[in-house]
Amino acid sequence: MTISKQISFFAFAVLAFSSLLPGTASAQAWAYYMNPEHQFSALFPGEPQEREITYETANGFMVPAHVFDAQRRDSHYSITVVDFSSQPGEMEGAVAHQAAMVRERGTPGYDEFAQLNGIPGHAISVVAPDGRQILSQMYLYETRLYIAEGNEPPNSPPAAHFTQSIDIHHPDGTSVNLNPRGETTRAEILQNRAREAEGQ
Secondary structure (H helix, E strand, O other), X not given: OOHHHHHHHHHHHHHHHHHOOOOOHHHHOOEEEEEOOOOEEEEEOOOOEEEEEEXXXXXXXXXXXXXXXXXXXXXXXXXXXXXXOOOHHHOOOHHHHHHHHHHOOOEEEEXXXXXXXXXXXEEEEEEOOOOOEEEEEEEEEOOEEEEEEEEEOOOOOOOHHHHOOOEEEOOOOOEOOOOOOOOXXXXXXXXXXXXXXXXX
């Protein structure tokens, strides 16, 4: 994870865990969701709904995907897990293809390379024609493309609290960490903040 990503996510962790403390309005809404089958976790406003879709690759092939989404008032949050195991040749350029599709939905703002615990990816924000704020992060690991997207009403802050909460797991539930030894993962940052919050 780059230094800037560490700082931004550290700020998110403080906000997320303070908002989840008992007695706050958010305590009944936001919770961490882990999916062992698709090997990811994320902060959702309630239990997400799962649905199966087909995803079109850059070269027009159709591959299976699962969407996990949740609504909170006028805001929409989703994780899409695209499975390229049937078309492994389509993985090359998959992140760039997804970023290009997000750009087509409006006027891009932030549009940069990103990392998740050393997994390369991309982060992009877009203002749609109707003014809605779209923030998306996407990471390719092994044969899966993980796409986290928050879609907020006009004049709302981007949904960084959601998109930066995604974590990718090994089958045993531990976080995938491709960083050099000693660097902290997102999950570890969140766990540390949770312990500190509990001790207050």
